[in-house]
Amino acid sequence: MSLCLACGFCCDGTLFNRVPLTEAEAPALKVPLQVVDGQHHARQPCPALEGTACRVYAERPFTCRRFRCLLLEAHEATEVSLSGAVEIVEATRALRATLAAALSRPDAGRIVDEARALRGPLEPAVAQALERLEKQLAFHFLGQRSRQPR
Numbered sequence: 824m825s826l827c828l829a830c831g832f833c834c835d836g837t838l839f840n841r842v843p844l845t846e847a848e849a850p851a852l853k854v855p856l857q858v859v860d861g862q863h864h865a866r867q868p869c870p871a872l873e874g875t876a877c878r879v880y881a882e883r884p885f886t887c888r889r890f891r892c893l894l895l896e897a898h899e900a901t902e903v904s905l906s907g908a909v910e911i912v913e914a915t916r917a918l919r920a921t922l923a924a925a926l927s928r929p930d931a932g933r934i935v936d937e938a939r940a941l942r943g944p945l946e947p948a949v950a951q952a953l954e955r956l957e958k959q960l961a962f963h964f965l966g967q968r969s970r971q972p973r
């Protein structure tokens with residue numbers, strides 16, 4: 824098992840909310856393109872994601888080929904074992920589930936954006952769950968990188 828097949832956070836909406844791609848790359852994903860600020864993209868969860876696997880892996884967009892999260896880099900540098908990295912993925916998934924439960928919504932990558940989109944003061948349980956998840960995502964996956972777009 825590879826780390827990415829145990830994860831999928833960069834495809835399911837947990838880390839990003841869209842996949843930048845060119846018009847030439849779009850047919851592989853079989854979705855209508857959207858355009859924001861002149862940039863073509865497909866919304867996440869990515870329509871090419873099946874479970875935690877990419878259905879178009881051999882033809883995936885350049886932005887997907889280029890992206891490597893901090894955890895993957897650390898694992899490839901043998902700083903974190905596969906089992907240790909998977910534990911971090913599972914701990915992150917648990918934090919995401921806690922956020923979803925606090926919002927009484929199904930657990931899915933898009934829950935991060937749903938929580939951020941809420942207007943007005945957040946319920947304490949939601950605010951705490953969102954803060955813990957965002958810290959986890961920044962520390963283990965994104966670092967100083969912006970969450971969107973990738």
Ligand code: SF4
Pocket residue numbers: 826827828830831832833834838890891892893894895964
């Ligand atoms: S690159 Fe990182 S976030 Fe994306 S699937 Fe692999 S381990 Fe998960």
Ligand code: SF4
Pocket residue numbers: 833834842852869870871872873876877878879880883884887
């Ligand atoms: S095309 Fe594949 S690698 Fe890229 S976001 Fe979609 S599922 Fe992930």
